[in-house]
Amino acid sequence: MTKPADAIIEIRNVSKIFGTVRAVDNANLDIERGEFFSLLGASGCGKTTLLKIVAGFEQQSAGRVAIAGADMTGVPPARRPTSMVFQRLALFPHMTVAENIGFPLKLRRVSDSELERRVAEMLALMQLKPEYLTRYPRQLSGGEQQRVALARSMISEPKLLLLDEPMSALDVKLKKALQAELKRLHRQVGVTFLHVTHDLEEAMMLADRIAVMRAGRILQVGRPEEIYYRPADSFVAGFIGDTNFFPLEIEGRSGDRLGYSSEVVRSREPFLDPSLAEPGLSSGPAVMMVRPELIGIARDGRAFDCTLEAAIEEYFVKGGTVQFRARSRGGREIVFEMPGTSVLPAAIGETVELGWQKADIYVFRG
Amino acid sequence: MAGTAVRKMSGSGWRLAWVCVFLLFLYLPIMLMPLFSFNDGIYVAFPLKGFTTKWYAQLFANEALAHALVNSLKVAIAASLISTGLAIFAAKAFTRYEFKGRQLGYGLIMAPMILPEIMVGISLFLIILALGLPLGLYTVLFGHVLFCMPFAISVLSSRLEGFDKSLEEASLDLGESPLMTFWRVTFPLTMPGIVSSLLLCFTISFDEFILAFFLSSTETTLPVYIWGQLRFPAKLPEVLALGSLILVGTTILIVAAQSIRGEEGMTQGR
Numbered sequence: 001m002t003k004p005a006d007a008i009i010e011i012r013n014v015s016k017i018f019g020t021v022r023a024v025d026n027a028n029l030d031i032e033r034g035e036f037f038s039l040l041g042a043s044g045c046g047k048t049t050l051l052k053i054v055a056g057f058e059q060q061s062a063g064r065v066a067i068a069g070a071d072m073t074g075v076p077p078a079r080r081p082t083s084m085v086f087q088r089l090a091l092f093p094h095m096t097v098a099e100n101i102g103f104p105l106k107l108r109r110v111s112d113s114e115l116e117r118r119v120a121e122m123l124a125l126m127q128l129k130p131e132y133l134t135r136y137p138r139q140l141s142g143g144e145q146q147r148v149a150l151a152r153s154m155i156s157e158p159k160l161l162l163l164d165e166p167m168s169a170l171d172v173k174l175k176k177a178l179q180a181e182l183k184r185l186h187r188q189v190g191v192t193f194l195h196v197t198h199d200l201e202e203a204m205m206l207a208d209r210i211a212v213m214r215a216g217r218i219l220q221v222g223r224p225e226e227i228y229y230r231p232a233d234s235f236v237a238g239f240i241g242d243t244n245f246f247p248l249e250i251e252g253r254s255g256d257r258l259g260y261s262s263e264v265v266r267s268r269e270p271f272l273d274p275s276l277a278e279p280g281l282s283s284g285p286a287v288m289m290v291r292p293e294l295i296g297i298a299r300d301g302r303a304f305d306c307t308l309e310a311a312i313e314e315y316f317v318k319g320g321t322v323q324f325r326a327r328s329r330g331g332r333e334i335v336f337e338m339p340g341t342s343v344l345p346a347a348i349g350e351t352v353e354l355g356w357q358k359a360d361i362y363v364f365r366g
Numbered sequence: 367m368a369g370t371a372v373r374k375m376s377g378s379g380w381r382l383a384w385v386c387v388f389l390l391f392l393y394l395p396i397m398l399m400p401l402f403s404f405n406d407g408i409y410v411a412f413p414l415k416g417f418t419t420k421w422y423a424q425l426f427a428n429e430a431l432a433h434a435l436v437n438s439l440k441v442a443i444a445a446s447l448i449s450t451g452l453a454i455f456a457a458k459a460f461t462r463y464e465f466k467g468r469q470l471g472y473g474l475i476m477a478p479m480i481l482p483e484i485m486v487g488i489s490l491f492l493i494i495l496a497l498g499l500p501l502g503l504y505t506v507l508f509g510h511v512l513f514c515m516p517f518a519i520s521v522l523s524s525r526l527e528g529f530d531k532s533l534e535e536a537s538l539d540l541g542e543s544p545l546m547t548f549w550r551v552t553f554p555l556t557m558p559g560i561v562s563s564l565l566l567c568f569t570i571s572f573d574e575f576i577l578a579f580f581l582s583s584t585e586t587t588l589p590v591y592i593w594g595q596l597r598f599p600a601k602l603p604e605v606l607a608l609g610s611l612i613l614v615g616t617t618i619l620i621v622a623a624q625s626i627r628g629e630e631g632m633t634q635g636r
Contacts, residue, residue, distance in 0.1 A: 055539060057539075077535070078540075078541045078543065086532040086535070090530060090533045092551060092555075093533075093555070103537070104540040104541050107541060107543075107546065
C-alpha cells in the first residue's frame with residue numbers, strides 16, 4: 001500500500017485476538033487528513049473492534065496504530081486526539097444539554113464565559129435551539145440527542161472524530177436527514193471522520209473512501225464508485241448491493257484483448273479489454289458481473305454488446321426506479337433496474353431480450 | 367375470545383381470594399400490635415379492657431430502652447454507611463473488570479446471605495474471644511457490616527449493570543481521568559442504588575438479632591433489649607407500644623424512599 005502524503009491515521013499490521021477468534025486480522029490502512037472514511041461490513045466483521053483500537057478502548061494484539069504521526073500504543077483514550085460518538089450516544093442522563101456539551105471543557109479549566117461561548121457556538125453549529133441548553137437528554141428526540149452527542153464530541157476540537165454506527169437506532173427518514181447533516185458538518189469543520197457502519201447506502205453517501213471488511217480482514221479500500229463498479233472480488237461485489245454474475249470461460253489473450261466464450265450470454269464480439277477484468281486474469285473459468293441498473297431491454301433498435309433472453313417473473317417499484325426479476329431459459333435469475341415510469345416497460349410473464357454494454361461489466365476469476 | 371374472557375373472570379376471583387388470605391395472614395398479627403398497645407391490660411387477649419396511653423408514657427420514661435434504641439441507631443447508621451461504601455467499590459470491580467477469581471470472590475462475599483446466621487454468630491463470637499478482644503457495639507457493627515455487604519453489593523451491582531457502560535467510556539474518551547469519571551458519571555448514576563442500599567442495610571442492621579445477641583456485651587441493641595424484656599409479662603404492652611412506633615417509623619421511611627426513587631426515575635429517564 002502506498003502511503004498517502006498526509007495520513008492522519010496509520011494502521012500497520014494490526015491484529016486483535018479474542019480467545020481463539022481473530023476479530024481483526026492483519027489490517028493495514030492509511031486515512032488521510034480531512035477525509036470522511038467508512039469501515040463497512042456485516043456485524044462481527046471486526047469493524048467496531050478496529051474503531052475501538054483507534055479510540056484506545058481496545059489494545060491491539062499485534063501491530064501499530066499511529067495518529068498524527070505519534071505511536072498510540074499504550075496511550076489511553078483520554079490522551080488521544082480522538083473523540084468518539086457512541087452507538088447508543090452515551091449522553092449523560094443526569095446532566096443538562098449544556099452540561100453534556102461542556103463536559104470536556106470543564107476539566108480543561110476553561111473560564112465560565114469561555115465555556116458558555118463555546119457551548120453556544122457548538123449549539124449553533126449543530127443547529128440546535130438555545131432553549132435546549134437547560135433540558136435533559138431524555139427530553140429530546142432521537143435526532144436532537146444525536147446532535148448533542150456530536151456537539152459534545154466536537155467541542156474539544158479533536159483531530160479525529162470516530163463514529164460507531166451512530167445512526168443505527170434511527171428511523172429511515174431521520175437517518176437520511178442526519179446523514180446530510182453529518183456530511184455538511186464534515187465539510188464545515190474539516191475534521192477527519194472515521195465512521196463504522198453495516199449500511200451500504202450510508203457508507204456510499206457519506207464516505208470519501210470505504211474499507212470493506214469481512215472476518216477481520218480488509219478486503220478492499222476505495223472510493224464508493226470503485227467499490228461498487230470495480231469490486232476486488234466476487235464477495236465484495238455480492239456484499240455491495242444487488243448484482244448479476246454470469247459464467248464465462250476466458251480463452252486467452254489475442255493481441256491486447258481477452259477472448260472469451262459463454263453458454264449463457266450472447267456477445268456481439270467475444271473479446272474484452274483487460275482493464276475490465278481482474279488483474280492477471282488470462283485464461284480459465286471466470287464470472288462477468290453486471291449491476292442491475294446497467295441492464296436494459298433490447299427493443300426499438302437499441303443495440304447492446306451482450307444480450308440474454310429472459311422471462312419477467314416479478315417486479316417492485318423502489319421509488320425512482322423499478323426493479324425486475326427475470327429468469328433465463330437456463331433457469332438463471334437476473335435482476336435489473338430501470339427508471340420508474342407509470343407505464344412499465346414489461347409485464348410479468350413476458351419474455352424480453354435483456355442487454356448491456358461491455359464497458360459496464362467487470363470480470364472476476366471464477 | 368368470549369370463552370377466555372369467562373375463564374379469566376373466574377380465575378381472577380380465586381386469585382383475589384388468595385391475595386386477601388395472604389395479606390390477612392401477613393398483616394393481621396401486625397395490626398393487633400398497635401391495637402393492644404392501647405389496651406388497658408397486660409395480657410394480649412380479647413375482650414379489650416379499655417383505652418390507655420400509659421404504655422407509651424412508660425415507654426418514653428424508660429431510659430434503658432432509650433439507650434438501647436440509640437445504640438441500635440448508631441450501629442445501623444454506621445453499618446449502612448460502611449457496608450454501602452465498601453460495596454460501591456466491590457460492585458464496580460465485579461461488574462466492570464475481568465480478573466482472576468472474580469466468580470469465586472463474588473460467591474465468597476455473597477455467602478453470608480445464605481449461611482445460617484447463628485453459625486456465623488457463634489463463629490465470630492469464638493474468634494473474637496480467642497483474639498481476646500472486648501465485646502461491645504464495635505463487634506456488633508463488625509458483624510453487621512459482614513452481614514449487610516452481600517445485600518449492598520447485589521443492589522449496587524444491579525444498578526451498575528443497569529446503565530450503559532459506554533457512558534463511562536465516553537467520559538474517559540472526552541478526556542476525563544478514571545477517578546473523576548467515577549465522581550462525575552458513575553457515582554451520580556449509581557445514586558438511586560446507593561440510597562436503596564443505605565436504606566436496606568439500615569433496616570437489616572436495625573432489626574438484626576442473632577449476631578447482635580452473640581456479639582454484644584452489656585451495651586445491647588434494641589432487638590436484644592426487647593428479647594430480654596419479653597421474659598417479664600408486665601413489660602409486654604410496653605414492647606407492643608414500641609413495636610407500633612417502629613411500625614409507623616418504618617412506614618414513613620418506606621414511603622419517603624419510594625417517592626425519592628420515583629423522582630430519581632423522573633429525572634434520570636429510568
